[in-house]
Amino acid sequence: MSKSASFLVEGNAQLSGSIRPQGAKNEALQVICAVLLTAEKVSISNVPNIRDVVRLIELLQGLGVAVEKVSDNRYTFKAENIDLDYLQTQEFVQKASSIRGSVMIMGPLLARFGKAVLPKPGGDKIGRRRMDTHLNGLQYLNVDYRYVREEHIFLLETEGLKGNFILMEEISVTGTANVLMAASMAKGVTTIYNAACEPYLQQLAKMLNSMGARITGLGSNRLVVEGVDQLYGTGHRCLPDMIEIGSFIGLAAMTKSAITIEQARVDMLGNILPTFERFGIQLEIQGDDIHVPAQDIYEIQNFIDGSVLNVYDSPWPGFPPDLMSILLVVATQARGSVLIHQKMFESRLFFVDKLIDMGAQIILCDPHRATVIGLERKSQLKGIEMTSPDIRAGVSLLIAALSAKGNSRIHQIHQIDRGYERIDERLNALGANIQRIEQ
Structure with missing residues (x-):
């Protein structure tokens, strides 16, 4: 796993099948x-x-x-x-x-x-x-x-x-x-x-x-x-990795794919599933599996008083900070708007410039907050060349690239390898086309 390796990612991915999360x-x-x-x-x-x-x-x-x-x-x-x-x-x-x-x-x-x-x-x-x-x-x-x-x-x-x-x-x-x-x-x-x-x-x-x-x-x-x-x-x-589970939910939503996440230990996922459901993503619990059906449009809910939804991370059982970047990417193609507030770490949102280059409508308010205006699938993200700054941002960019029009190249994928086991091989088994390029 070379530090100089890259992923060449073909966009417009249509995935299907079952995947089992790695250990936590x-x-x-x-x-x-x-x-x-x-x-x-x-x-x-x-x-x-x-x-x-x-x-x-x-x-x-x-x-x-x-x-x-x-x-x-x-x-x-x-x-x-x-x-x-x-x-x-x-x-x-x-x-x-x-x-x-x-x-x-x-x-x-x-x-x-x-x-x-x-x-x-x-x-x-x-x-x-x-x-x-x-x-x-x-x-x-x-x-x-x-x-x-x-x-x-x-x-x-x-x-x-x-x-x-x-x-x-x-x-x-x-x-x-x-x-x-x-x-x-x-x-x-x-x-x-x-x-x-x-x-x-x-x-x-x-x-x-x-x-x-x-x-x-x-x-x-x-x-x-x-x-x-x-x-x-x-x-x-070890438990199944809740961050992988959330990543796969986001991947299914962004690529309009039907994916079943097997043996997910649903009882240990806390606020993760309800938060994705507030983004309008359908989730079907089948025993200990989570089925995410193919979905063309998902709509972000507002607060009860009609104001824009504000999602923030917090210590357990709050929403985990490692999934905030996944939520942000998912919001780019939703119907509606959301304020993403990354409270617990101060540099986790600095990858949004890549998403903006791909065509996302995001306003970076400060190092902790970003407002995402969903494109509602009316304007598809486009493939670009980019670099992974950390584990979670790297997978978020990979998800964006799989949903985009055209091909993308993601550099510094050793960051992704730090947290996701053989992610290219496992997603290719679902129908993705991700090539690992060693340099």
Whole structure:
């Protein structure tokens, strides 16, 4: 998967058939870090084979974790012989700084070994993503840290984790995950208030409990953790990726295609389906599958008083920020107008200039808000050459390109590969024509 690879996308795509979402990226990053909490074997299935997950697994292998790839999407991990000296190497710094998920090795390493090193982590360029929530939460558990500015690394250590009452300063998924993993082996009781409660966090807590942890309050913003001395091996299966599910709904709507999304865990999708329905998109729930029928026109609803719909992202169970760019693209061909308000990240809307070049009617009000005036299919988007700035914007541009008139070329598709497993192959199986061009 070269960083210089591109997608050549044929427009006017008419897709049909069934597709199964990959395992959840954000959950996989959390539960893979959790294997560091025990010396026993942990088996994880439905792991997405994507760049960020593969890089995290390679990072753990460098630390000494024995990893066996049982099949494409199932791994076993045994963190029996951890090499803490690896934390001081340039290779560790390089690998850990390349992925945002590496931040979640802090909690497990502190819980088992009393020390951790973390370079300033990478990830999407979607605005400031502070480390304060992680570090302040760990401080409450008796962790000391310092930042070595010349090397851009955090050094953390503890003489022993101690339970405490922690009021999280923001609802951070990865911050909550880090503190939760550390607290699971701290002395005494920890209460984490203002905790994130995403399904992925619930899954992490269930996995930890199956390893011997004592966590209550799952699914709420108040987690109570009774620390234990040791955790054990377990088996775990990741949820289907809700962001892929939302992406496929948007793809079906934009291309007027009939698509069935299989085994979607509808019970864990929160506000996602009702929000797409407010855009006039028909959804048929068939057991645990979602069928999106072919639809020529979909109409955005107004608020009850007749004012223009305002859709914004918020912590779970609100609408997830990773799907805001998908909604924005879907709105470009809807009947009606909508204000898209991306509250949680400040640079997520900076891809709309590409959509405007394709013919969309969008007013970028500021870094957080964009007004979309739907074209109602009266004017088709046109194919252009463009670059993917991050994972979610990249897939949004891919969806726009598949619906457009003519061909498009999308550069920097390694961003898409970071979050979507073999997306070109899987969509081509539905009737798309996406060529991967290696340069």
